[in-house]
Amino acid sequence: MPDHLCPFGLKSKWLLEREGYAVEDHHLTTRAETDAFMQKHGVKTTPQTFIGDERIGGYDDLRAFFGDRLKEADETSYRPVVAIFGTGFLMALAVMWMAGAALVSLATLTTFIAISMVLLGIQKLQDVESFSTMFLNYDLLARQWVPYGYIYPYAETLAGLLMLAGVLPWVSGPLAFFIGAIGAASVIKAVYVDRRELKCACVGGGSNVPLGFVSLTENIMMLLMGLWTISRLM
Known part of the structure; x- marks a missing residue:
């Protein structure tokens, strides 16, 4: 409509056409038409898809009809982690390529x-309040000093930026080593000693990534990067 776009209507139409159906697209142009339609069919949302005389339902129902697996709201997902580390690796290769350096090298790894x-860090900075709440569930220092949960996203981002720029290594090295060491110890205690099943705050406060290997890897990477940066000062 001129003043309203229905994304789920467009998606439903596209999905049907993708599956080979000819689509009759019936627009509900007024609030009264929409209310009357929902009352007639006993539904609470539009759009509604009908194949022949059979009502399939809304967009999610249509996806399920065609066999698409729908993700549950609280379902564990590693997609954010894969996206971040995959993109990070490709960015490192792009930086090395632009610099004319060897793609397979220690510099590529550190970048x-x-x-x-x-x-x-960006993921955490999107909602520091939510991150800090999840972080308090397992981080040893944050549980003793709550402000650390608010500082952590800025500290991680700052350390990474300084390392990328190659400046102030006497700040970035100790900072990365400190937060990495505390984080690794916290994950080991929570997961492998106390056997607690928690969500990881590594990709922000709203993630469904389980606390464990991913968070431990993140912290060990920071710890080793901090040690490497400090070693170059000596």
Whole structure:
């Protein structure tokens, strides 16, 4: 409509056409038409898809009809982690390519870690309040000093940016080592000692990534990057 676009209507139409159906697209042009339609068919939302005389339902119902697996709201997903680390690795390769450096090298690895730290930091900075709440469930320092949960996203992002720029290594090295060491110890205690089943705050406060290997990897990467940066000062 001129003043309203229905994304689920467009998606439903596209999905039907993708599956080979000819689609009759019936627009509900007024609020009264929409209310009357929902009352007639006993539904609470539009659009509604009909194949022949059979009502399939809304967009999610249509996806299920065609066999698409729908993700549950609280379902575990590693997609954010794969996206972040995959993009970080490709960005590191792009930086090395632009610099005319060897793609397979220690510099590529350290650039990848620094970029990943920044990307992970951005995820946390989107909602620091939510992150800090989830972080308090397992981080040893944050449980003793709550402000650390608010500082952490900024510290991780700052350390990654300084490492990418190659400046102030006497700040970025100790900072990455400190937060990485505390984080690794916290994950080991919560997951492998206390055997707690928690969500990881590594990609932000709203994630469904389980606490464990991913978070431990993130922290070990920061710890080693911090050690490497400090070693170059000596």
